Amino acid sequence: MSLVAIAEKDLQDTVRSRGMLILVALFSLLVAVFAAVFRPGGPSGQFATEVLLSFAVGPFLVTTLVPLVGVVVGYNAVSGERESGSLKLLLSLPHSRADVVFGKVAGRGAALSLAVFTGFLLPAVVLIGLSQFGQLSTFNAGAYLGYTVFAAVLGVVFVAIAVGCSAAAATQRQALIGGVSIYVLFVLLWGAITGQFLGAAGDAGLIDPLPVSQQQISVFLQVANPITGVELLSNAFLGEQLFSGEGVNQQISAVSMLVFWTIAPPLAGLWRFDGDDL
Amino acid sequence: MTAIELRGVTKEFADVTAVRDLDLTVEDGEVYGFLGPNGAGKSTTIDMVLDLVRPTEGTIRVLGQDVASDGVAIRQRTGVLPDGFSVYDRLSGRQHVEFAIKSKEADDDPDALLDRVGILEDADRKAGGYSKGMRQRLVLAMALVGDPDLLILDEPSSGLDPAGAKEMREIVQSEADRGATVFFSSHILEQVDAVCDRVGILREGELVAEDSVEGLREAVGGEETLEIAVGDADADATDAIRDLDGVTRVDRDGDTLVVSCADDAKTRVIAALEDAGVVVRDFHTREASLEDLFLAYTEGDAPGIDGGGGDSEGGEDDGGSGDAVGTEEVVR
Numbered sequence: 001m002s003l004v005a006i007a008e009k010d011l012q013d014t015v016r017s018r019g020m021l022i023l024v025a026l027f028s029l030l031v032a033v034f035a036a037v038f039r040p041g042g043p044s045g046q047f048a049t050e051v052l053l054s055f056a057v058g059p060f061l062v063t064t065l066v067p068l069v070g071v072v073v074g075y076n077a078v079s080g081e082r083e084s085g086s087l088k089l090l091l092s093l094p095h096s097r098a099d100v101v102f103g104k105v106a107g108r109g110a111a112l113s114l115a116v117f118t119g120f121l122l123p124a125v126v127l128i129g130l131s132q133f134g135q136l137s138t139f140n141a142g143a144y145l146g147y148t149v150f151a152a153v154l155g156v157v158f159v160a161i162a163v164g165c166s167a168a169a170a171t172q173r174q175a176l177i178g179g180v181s182i183y184v185l186f187v188l189l190w191g192a193i194t195g196q197f198l199g200a201a202g203d204a205g206l207i208d209p210l211p212v213s214q215q216q217i218s219v220f221l222q223v224a225n226p227i228t229g230v231e232l233l234s235n236a237f238l239g240e241q242l243f244s245g246e247g248v249n250q251q252i253s254a255v256s257m258l259v260f261w262t263i264a265p266p267l268a269g270l271w272r273f274d275g276d277d278l
Numbered sequence: 279m280t281a282i283e284l285r286g287v288t289k290e291f292a293d294v295t296a297v298r299d300l301d302l303t304v305e306d307g308e309v310y311g312f313l314g315p316n317g318a319g320k321s322t323t324i325d326m327v328l329d330l331v332r333p334t335e336g337t338i339r340v341l342g343q344d345v346a347s348d349g350v351a352i353r354q355r356t357g358v359l360p361d362g363f364s365v366y367d368r369l370s371g372r373q374h375v376e377f378a379i380k381s382k383e384a385d386d387d388p389d390a391l392l393d394r395v396g397i398l399e400d401a402d403r404k405a406g407g408y409s410k411g412m413r414q415r416l417v418l419a420m421a422l423v424g425d426p427d428l429l430i431l432d433e434p435s436s437g438l439d440p441a442g443a444k445e446m447r448e449i450v451q452s453e454a455d456r457g458a459t460v461f462f463s464s465h466i467l468e469q470v471d472a473v474c475d476r477v478g479i480l481r482e483g484e485l486v487a488e489d490s491v492e493g494l495r496e497a498v499g500g501e502e503t504l505e506i507a508v509g510d511a512d513a514d515a516t517d518a519i520r521d522l523d524g525v526t527r528v529d530r531d532g533d534t535l536v537v538s539c540a541d542d543a544k545t546r547v548i549a550a551l552e553d554a555g556v557v558v559r560d561f562h563t564r565e566a567s568l569e570d571l572f573l574a575y576t577e578g579d580a581p582g583i584d585g586g587g588g589d590s591e592g593g594e595d596d597g598g599s600g601d602a603v604g605t606e607e608v609v610r
Contacts, residue, residue: 002350005380009369016368085364089417091330092358093381094350277331 002099003106006090010107011114014073020115023069027119030061035123049140050238053147058234062151063227066116067187070158073112075179077104078167078269082278091278101167101270105262108163109156116155120148143238150234157226157261158182164265168272186225194221220253226261229254279306279342281428281459282327287336289322289483296322298483300336304461304476309454311470312463313572314480320463321361323480324432327461328358341428354382357421359414361432361463367406371397371416374405375423384424391419396445410437418449429453431462447473479575487575494575503564504537504544509557518554519547 014020034056078101081087090100124144131139162179169175185193198218201207207214222228232254236242243251282304289297297319304310314320325331326338329349338345340352365374375388392398395415400408405416414437421429431450435443450460450473464470470477471491478488487494508515516535520528524543529536537547544563551558 002381005377008380009366009373009377012373013366013368085360085362086366088330088360088363089365089420092328092353092360092363092421093378094353095381096350275332278325 002095003103006095006099006103007106007110010077010104011110014108014111015114019072020111023115024119024122026065027061027116028122030065031057031120031123032126034061035127049143053143054235054238057147058231062154062234063231064187066151066155067158067227068183069115070112070155071162071179071183073108073155074105074159074162075166075175076172077108077163078273079169079172079175080166082170083172087278097274098270101163101266101273104166105156105160105163105266109159112155112159113152116152117148120144120151146237147234150230150237153258154226154230157230157258158186160262161186161226161265164267164269167266167269170276186227190225190227191222194218194224197221219250223250223254224257226258229257280304280339281306281308281341282310282461283339284323284327285337287323287326287333287338289319289326289331290334296483297326297333300480300483300485302478302485302488304459307454307457307459308475309450309460309473310462311474311477312461312480313465313470313477314463315465318480319483320465320480321432322483324361324430324461324463327430328353328360330360354424355426356428356430357423357426359417359421359429359431359434361436363413363417365405365408365413365416368404370402371405371408371412371419372401374416375419378420378423382424386423391422392416394422394449395419396442411439411442414438415442418446422449422453425456425458427458429458429460429462431460433464434462435464435466479572481575502539502541502544504535504539504547504561505564506535506537506548506551506561507559508533508535508551509559512556515551515554515556518556519550522546522550 035052038052038056078087081090087100091097095103124141127139127144128141161182165178165182166175169178195218198207198214198221202214207217210217223232232247233242233251236245236247236251241247280303282302284300284302287297287300287302288295300319300323302323312320312323322331326333327340327345329345332346341355343352345352369377371392372388375386375391378384379386379388389398389401392401395418397408397412397415397419400412405413408416414434418431418434421431429450434446434450438446450462454460454473460473474491476489477491477494479486479494487497489497510533516528516530519525519535519537522539522543523546524540525537525547527538535551539547548558548561
């Protein structure tokens with residue numbers, strides 16, 4: 001399997017970069033800081049894992065830092081090799097350009113997941129240790145681990161978007177601009193842009209004929225942002241409402257949008273990349 | 279079967295036509311040297327054969343398959359040493375070769391390949407710390423994975439010292455002996471002469487000559503320069519050979535006679551000297567140098583160089599830089 005060979009090579013290559021070590025250290029440090037801050041003092045204090053995750057780690061760490069890291073890990077995946085010339089080595093071997101793009105998504109996605117898991121699990125070991133010694137009354141390891149999976153999924157989605165952008169870019173510079181734009185769009189401007197869009201569409205009378213309400217479209221557009229999607233799913237998970245209860249429709253749209261964002265940008269990037277002279 | 283077949287291939291970039299209506303055929307099992315000055319379109323042609331660059335017009339088939347649609351299948355049976363590549367700085371030499379083996383689904387021993395190209399001792403070092411020559415060797419090792427039917431080597435000797443270039447030629451030769459087709463480009467001519475069955479010379483995107491090295495030499499002139507060290511060169515001696523059939527020019531340079539003559543006139547020249555009682559101490563021939571040949575095709579308006587003038591000048595500074603580049607000296 002050509003794609004697997006590329007993914008494996010890319011994972012080997014990426015985990016050896018200094019950036020990965022910094023990343024793991026940063027995650028560990030930040031999670032540990034939040035854990036320390038949110039730990040109500042004393043052995044009898046209630047330590048709510050869910051609270052730590054959904055009110056501290058979630059909004060401050062996962063939804064801002066993980067997308068950034070995904071973009072950083074992915075934006076030079078193809079364009080970097082193209083500019084340095086190692087892409088020639090890759091395409092001299094029996095790999096198609098599609099293998100290259102999707103192999104990169106898999107390899108870098110795996111590298112980022114590894115960083116997220118390591119970075120989250122190092123503090124978890126400490127937290128588990130503290131709860132063993134009675135310093136913490138409860139530590140919900142299952143919730144913590146599950147949440148880590150959601151964080152990794154979000155990272156992988158952003159890796160996929162950034163790799164797609166990287167494949168479409170002819171130069172590193174273009175890829176960098178693309179990466180920054182992705183981050184700004186999804187993290188900072190999504191609500192404003194979709195709001196404007198919805199307002200304009202409503203004013204133009206495009207929504208009334210549709211069999212859905214403006215409210216439904218607005219919710220869908222929010223969930224279409226992978227960050228909101230993952231937030232929705234992880235909160236449902238922590239509230240033990242995942243794929244049950246009232247929000248199940250929203251959750252399904254969130255999942256489908258995550259799948260969309262993982263596949264469509266690399267495909268679009270491949271379309272450009274496949275037709276290009278290298 | 280033909281290993282590489284280009285038909286009417288043209289490649290236009292935004293501001294320049296790099297390759298113009300090129301027809302080129304490399305037969306199965308031959309060693310083909312692809313020559314031309316920098317910027318002649320060699321790398322663009324090779325990039326098109328590798329499907330890195332798409333032709334504006336024309337078709338390219340490699341190992342009987344179309345490069346545009348069957349690239350992966352072709353590269354499964356092809357080993358490539360590209361031009362202007364870079365390695366993965368953080369991966370070791372062995373990891374590079376292992377990656378190539380995995381990619382080709384081959385079962386080679388990485389160490390055996392690394393040993394063959396002479397970098398086994400550095401196999402565990404990160405390739406980022408390799409010299410240019412070691413990188414070249416590493417990628418050659420990757421190209422040899424899976425005993426490919428076709429080897430495409432773009433400027434294989436660049437970055438190698440003379441000993442490394444010689445090893446490269448030996449590997450090319452042994453791959454050819456195994457039955458592989460070898461297609462390689464070069465702007466250094468002495469490499470080509472030693473190993474190639476056939477040579478194509480590209481100039482401004484067009485193939486201006488294609489033949490064996492011998493054939494090209496004949497087409498350009500077929501004249502050779504004979505340098506004869508004699509005991510006592512007098513006027514009688516030069517007169518004796520000046521009138522021989524096939525001799526176009528005789529110069530005396532101290533105790534050395536420099537004779538421009540046709541290939542088949544050499545023995546008659548020696549015999550005539552001996553008949554005239556001149557002691558022949560030593561003699562050797564200088565063939566029309568490959569450099570002259572190359573320049574004739576790549577710079578001249580038409581094939582055909584005057585062997586006499588240029589060669590006798592070359593003879594005077596024997597051992598100088600001009601000689602080292604392209605002259606083949608044969609002691610007979």
